[in-house]
Amino acid sequence: MGIAENISRLRIKIPEHVTLVAVSKTMPVALIQEAYDAGHRVFGENRVQEMIEKRDHLPQDVEWHLIGHLQTNKVKYIAPFVSLIHSVDSLKLLSEINREAARANRKIDCLLQLRIAREESKFGLQFEDAIQILNAAEYKNFQHIRLTGVMGMATFTDDEQQIRAEFQMLARHFEELKARYFPGDGAFRELSMGMSDDYELAMDTGSTMVRIGTLIFGERNYKREN
């Protein structure tokens, strides 16, 4: 099966209002080009270096999403072009994105990454940390970022009940942040959750953005990093 077929098979299951982010990490440019030629434009990478190298070899209208952990000292490399950063996990990082976006004369869309998995994971904010960021005086002065929602990853497990419960928790957190901090703000609308193994569950629980690698490009030699 080719990449074009994989994407059209997914497209049948994913409604129009849900954005499909094709996760191309570790995949060569030729395969990304194949997806592009099939009409796909939104790609997710988890490493800055890999993203900027691939970008040089692909059409300019690709929308690049950063889905992996972002170090503050690397923000400057992607600020000129990145279309969405899914993995904001500190006020310090948000501040740096704001600074580099200003230098690049842009406003960058960002998601707060919330920690929902029961398993030990290094990245992601507790809900209370997200509240703290949104209450911070510094945050209110950021003119060059726009928070458009939240992202989360469920525990890597076969237990569907657990995954569902974690997605439901993320959806509740999203609704609560929206009600408290973004009332009437149509821009705060993205709930980025769901990967190859759990995207249908995620859509059942309100996902607006699924990040899918394996089902499009085939197996990688590693599954995920967190």
Ligand SMILES: *Cc1c(COP(=O)(O)O)cnc(C)c1O
């Ligand atoms: C790798 C990765 C994905 C995609 O995983 P698949 O199981 O291949 O679909 C989605 N989100 C994040 C944050 C990832 O790192």
